[in-house]
Amino acid sequence: MPGDFSSGARLEIRVTPADVGKRVSVRQLAELADGHPTFTDTVGVLASWDAGVVCVTRRTGETVRIPEKLLVAGKVVPAAPVRRGIAVPAVTAEELAAIASRSWPATETSPLGGWTLRAAGGFTRRANSVLVGGAPDRPVDEALAYVRRWYGERGLTPYLQVPDTSPFVPALDERGWIREADTLMRTAPLAPLTSLPGGDDVTLSRTPDAAWTAAYHRTGELAGAALKVLSGGPSVWFASAPGVIGRVAVDGAWALFGAVEVAPEMRRRGLARSVMGALARRAYAEGAVAAHLQVEADNVAARALYDRLGFLDHSGYHYRRPAA
Template structure:
């Protein structure tokens, strides 16, 4: 006869018919087996609850297999948050590397995982060191090389770091400070291209000029609004979205974003990303409507 736990060992969980369709973790007895301490053996299963009834819970693992767990054998369990999408599981470094395609003339030099960047476009992202990951040398040596790299080009040394990361703290100990102290962190946000397009399907369309070089797109409404996009490996990047103050809240930004999303979708883009200052409430409200969520925050540092 299979061994079962004492009554007080089972049944104390947050599971039931209400968790069908949710991601759950379930700890249950393994009938007929003993654990390392000599008591009943137990095991865990993580997946989506597909059914709960007739004395059995059916859990679909993320790999595709299904486990039938007798409800009487459940020791503990609870709903857990959905697994993050692939785009959210990507590291900040991996996500930031997608943006290099924005600048066709950017010059880069690898320093371990770090990327030293320089371009004719004066935007800071293209003229700062992407200091994320392991530089492959001592931190002091890495900082010295960053300083030398930009001195050779006659520009001030600037690094982009993930906000409040270990590297952010190490730079602070070396005397590096925010490049623009009054500026908030920048949020790197991502969304599903298809979801964002659905949110824009009912907007009133306007005419605009599209300049397409195959990998990059510029969308323009006269001299009143402009935005740029770049495509790389199924990711679409949006940047430089600007609308004249007198024409804001008139649908120009929505039209620019829609045009760029459609252009990216035609090329196979499934993820769209952008970067926005944390205090830009108007833009954040717009992007939230389109399904964007914050992947990570970053800031720029320079020697004191």
């Protein structure tokens, strides 16, 4: 057993901050009872080791915080075996949108009842729109007026991200808020993606380097704001190989894939699949079991790729903005 530290074996701490991102088994001192120590074992991904605190994320998504002074043993252990046949967890459209929002986080948020106002210097509509979940804490007209003011103060267009099944769709139609950028949320079991071929030349890192950022077409003049959003999220990894990049953010059982881009001259060589596979293996090692992503409904090429990878439509959303 990876977490078994035999009572007859010498307890050693064979993990260091350099092992962040690896799967580890650690033992901590729990308490002393009548002069006898009791211990607790934790197996998971070493998420961080900073300021005297060791954080290990279990497969369930729970993060265990261990004071360094209580650590009595630790070692790097092999990645967990891939388990086939695990179903995608059942979540509502609003729940999946909230998971995705945490993995593509705005730099500024403000609650409005069941709505969440998000801003990130204008980098992507997703991070600069109202996440419409439940009901706002005031009548709809007052809520929309507040949204206009809040985004106007930041020099941003007041966008709403609205589930297609939201009860507020008729009200927005009546008030002339323009619908655009219909988007699909798609999900798939993660385990099959870990078997995608290739990936030997894919480099994974915690931060995007200059080459990765230059290859990402959405960055443009918003490089500063983009870096904050791209690097935000519970556990983010960036992938790069000649002619292709990608990103995954792991949040418990869920892994959000995005920013998969292939240089025009390198397309139709399986590079996107190679990067997806490398990111999937990294996400699976951290305990994720389900993949999700967002793709605009009219992006036929991307939808065809994700069809071949086993993604199915979960739900849809679109954006709204005032006519004037």
